[in-house]
Amino acid sequence: MAAKTTSDPTVRPAPHPTDLTAAFWAATTEGRFLIQRCTRCNAAIFYPRVNCTECGSTELVDEDASGRGTVYTFTVARRPTHRAWAETGPYVIAIVELAEGPHVTTNIVECDPDDVRIGMPVEVCFAPEADGVALPLFRPTG
Amino acid sequence: MAMRGRGAVVGVGELKPTRETPGETTLSLMAKAGLAAIDDAGLSFSDIDGMVCHPIGGVSMLTPSTVSELMGLKLNFAEVVDLGGATGAGMIWRAVAAIEAGMCQAVVCITGSSRRPRTPRAGGAKTAGGWSMPDRSAFSEFEVPYGNVGANVGYAMIANRYLHEYGATPEQLAKVAVHQRDNANQNPDAIFYGQPITVDDVLSSPMIADPLHMLEIVMPAGGAAALVVVGPELAQKLPNRPAWLLGAGEQVTHKTITYAPSLTDTAIQASARRAFDQAGVNPAQIGLASVYDCYTITVLLTLEDSGFTPKGTGGRFIEEHDMRWNGDFPVNTHGGQLSFGQPGIAGGMSHVTEAVRQIQGRAGARQVPDLELAFVNGNGGILSEQVSLIFGTER
Numbered sequence: 421m422a423a424k425t426t427s428d429p430t431v432r433p434a435p436h437p438t439d440l441t442a443a444f445w446a447a448t449t450e451g452r453f454l455i456q457r458c459t460r461c462n463a464a465i466f467y468p469r470v471n472c473t474e475c476g477s478t479e480l481v482d483e484d485a486s487g488r489g490t491v492y493t494f495t496v497a498r499r500p501t502h503r504a505w506a507e508t509g510p511y512v513i514a515i516v517e518l519a520e521g522p523h524v525t526t527n528i529v530e531c532d533p534d535d536v537r538i539g540m541p542v543e544v545c546f547a548p549e550a551d552g553v554a555l556p557l558f559r560p561t562g
Numbered sequence: 563m564a565m566r567g568r569g570a571v572v573g574v575g576e577l578k579p580t581r582e583t584p585g586e587t588t589l590s591l592m593a594k595a596g597l598a599a600i601d602d603a604g605l606s607f608s609d610i611d612g613m614v615c616h617p618i619g620g621v622s623m624l625t626p627s628t629v630s631e632l633m634g635l636k637l638n639f640a641e642v643v644d645l646g647g648a649t650g651a652g653m654i655w656r657a658v659a660a661i662e663a664g665m666c667q668a669v670v671c672i673t674g675s676s677r678r679p680r681t682p683r684a685g686g687a688k689t690a691g692g693w694s695m696p697d698r699s700a701f702s703e704f705e706v707p708y709g710n711v712g713a714n715v716g717y718a719m720i721a722n723r724y725l726h727e728y729g730a731t732p733e734q735l736a737k738v739a740v741h742q743r744d745n746a747n748q749n750p751d752a753i754f755y756g757q758p759i760t761v762d763d764v765l766s767s768p769m770i771a772d773p774l775h776m777l778e779i780v781m782p783a784g785g786a787a788a789l790v791v792v793g794p795e796l797a798q799k800l801p802n803r804p805a806w807l808l809g810a811g812e813q814v815t816h817k818t819i820t821y822a823p824s825l826t827d828t829a830i831q832a833s834a835r836r837a838f839d840q841a842g843v844n845p846a847q848i849g850l851a852s853v854y855d856c857y858t859i860t861v862l863l864t865l866e867d868s869g870f871t872p873k874g875t876g877g878r879f880i881e882e883h884d885m886r887w888n889g890d891f892p893v894n895t896h897g898g899q900l901s902f903g904q905p906g907i908a909g910g911m912s913h914v915t916e917a918v919r920q921i922q923g924r925a926g927a928r929q930v931p932d933l934e935l936a937f938v939n940g941n942g943g944i945l946s947e948q949v950s951l952i953f954g955t956e957r
Contacts, residue, residue: 435703445703467704493726493825495718496772501709513708513715515820525710525820538726555707 432504434549441468443482448554453487453544455520456480466522485520487544488561492517496533512536516558530559565840567957569658570797570804571918573603573790578751579903583676583784588618588906592674593633595786595908599670603790604801610790612639612660612669614653616907629672639666645814646942647854649673650787650911651949655810657791667796674786675906705818713856714779716819716944718771721859723825725773730862730877732773736764738858738893739777739900741885746897748887748928753783753903778858778900785905787915794957805921808843808935809952811836819944829948830867830939837937837950838869845869848952849933850920851891852913854941855898864939865893868950887928895920895928910940914951921953 437445444467447454456465458472459479466485471478494514500506501513512528514536528536529545541561546554575598577591592615600610615629626640639660645652650673657669705711724730743759746752759777767776797804811833816822822829838844845868853864862876870891871879885893896902896916899909917936919925938951 432709433702433706435707436698437703438698441700441703467700493719493723495715495722495774497709497715498769498771499714501711501715502706505709511709513710513719515719515825523820525705525708525818527708538722549707 432549433502434551435553435555436551437553440470444468445553448546448556449548449552451546451554453485453556454482455485455518455522457483464518464520464522466518466524485518489516489518489524489542489558491528491536491538491540491542492523493538494528494536496536514558516542524556526556526558528559529557565655565658565810566808566842567794567806568662569791569793570806570957571654571789571914571953572792572797572800572802572804573599573601573605574915574918575599575602576751576787576908576912576915577674577785579753579783579785579905581677581753581783582679584678586676586784588674588676589629589632591676591784591786592629592672592788595674595788596633596670596672599788599790602802603792605668605790607634609668610635610670611637612657612666613637614641614643614657614669614671616642616649616673617644637666639669645940645947645949647856647907647910648940648942648947648949649907650914651938651940651951652812652947654789654791654807654914654951655812655949658807661791661793667793669791670788671791672786672788673906673908673911675784675908677782677784677905701818705820710818713944714771714774717857717859718774720819720825720863720945721773721857724859724863727826728874732765733761734877734880735778735858735862736761736775737880738855738861738885739764741889742855742894742898743901744886745895745928746901748926749896749902752897752901753781754897754901774857774859780856780899780904780909783903783905783909785903785908787905787908787911789911789914789918803922803955804957805918805953806955806957807951808954809837809839809841811840811950813948814946817943817946822945826863827873828863828867828945830864830941830950833948833950834868834939837952841952841954843935843952845937848935848937849892850895850917850930850936851893852917852920852936853894853939854910854913855894855900856904856941858900860941860945861893861898863945864941868937868939887930892930895925895930910942913938913940917951917953921955
């Protein structure tokens with residue numbers, strides 16, 4: 421049987437990096453979660469931008485984030501939001517506040533959906549995807 | 563006082579929302595609503611020299627000329643507004659600004675959407691996000707892979723954060739849907755006319771995305787709505803009572819709620835403040851709140867952030883007030899989109915058409931008595947685009 425491809429609607433749609441996001445996605449395959457740091461105002465930024473969203477400076481450098489954070493908010497999707505999740509049962513879509521400050525959309529995994537709480541400490545883990553990227557997910561801090 | 567008294571809405575055309583629109587296209591529905599609004603204004607077709615529309619699926623560009631060619635309009639001002647659910651409200655102040663700038667004299671603002679039956683989740687199959695064109699924005703990389711697609715889960719996350727920070731009871735939120743349904747039962751054009759519901763009905767409807775129940779979520783429909791905007795001189799010559807635009811405000815910061823400055827202090831604060839400042843009135847003077855209601859939580863947040871009740875007290879405010887057309891604080895007297903239906907961009911416009919009809923004294927069985935001032939809020943995306951308007955009976 422042929423492997424499932426990205427045109428298969430039951431496969432989770434993988435991100436396709438642009439030049440702006442290539443470094444972020446390359447780092448995910450090494451188990452690293454990059455944010456940007458503004459060298460002018462010190463703001464921490466996610467996702468990769470052209471300019472600092474606080475002060476407008478284009479002097480941004482990549483930085484390894486701690487990979488730790490807390491659940492800022494979440495929902496349990498009881499109905500699939502996309503065909504790729506049609507058979508998975510309820511899943512958690514969340515916004516995680518990184519220890520460095522930025523907010524990140526993710527799924528909370530390795531946890532019963534009904535046990536997720538706002539403020540819960542979480543840490544990043546990576547799910548390998550096709551096309552040379554790994555998808556950052558978050559799980560309760562062990 | 564920038565907008566106050568510079569223009570008025572004088573004509574309304576609105577098609578009854580339906581679950582499906584067989585034989586119609588979005589463009590044909592928009593033309594019908596536009597013609598109805600022009601006729602209602604007491605204007606002839608050739609009086610219209612301005613038109614505002616919105617992006618239309620399948621029309622990749624040059625949308626205003628597509629509409630003008632279809633309708634045969636000859637335009638001095640042709641505009642497209644792309645603010646999601648705030649589009650209808652955003653059209654109105656732009657039309658007044660164009661008239662004030664001397665570009666045109668009578669502007670028809672047209673919204674609409676056809677609808678055909680779809681298989682469940684058909685939208686998800688094509689490409690990331692369900693769009694037919696490849697999306698190279700951050701959305702496709704940082705939202706779609708997590709299933710953060712569609713509005714339900716975004717508003718669910720907003721609701722959960724609000725409940726965590728401030729608290730509100732499920733019964734308080736459900737009351738929004740119940741009272742709006744009561745309003746819809748006075749509006750034969752509402753899609754849920756004649757189908758009253760109770761708080762228990764709302765809370766026993768299926769959980770779609772925690773904490774949102776099905777009856778707290780707007781239902782898609784097809785339909786169209788249009789309004790005619792003119793300047794002061796023309797407004798006073800036409801048969802309908804003018805609904806004067808007294809103030810307007812707009813605020814846009816983010817697309818995806820993850821990157822919003824706050825989930826609970828929304829961009830509505832800035833848009834509403836500007837509208838009230840321009841109008842020179844305060845929330846206590848408003849007799850009708852016609853505010854975007856894709857979800858019950860949206861109404862609660864809008865009432866707080868527009869200044870009708872302090873931050874964190876929305877649940878109690880809802881509990882203490884009667885939001886029906888004959889109540890002490892009328893909200894969404896047409897039923898809101900929750901009970902009127904959401905015909906695409908015309909759903910957001912329905913809050914404007916209802917405010918105009920009420921100000922004009924033409925709301926029939928659901929007319930708010932002695933109404934002088936109405937507040938409208940349009941909300942696009944996931945609490946993204948915000949446009950606030952204030953209409954009055956006096957210039």
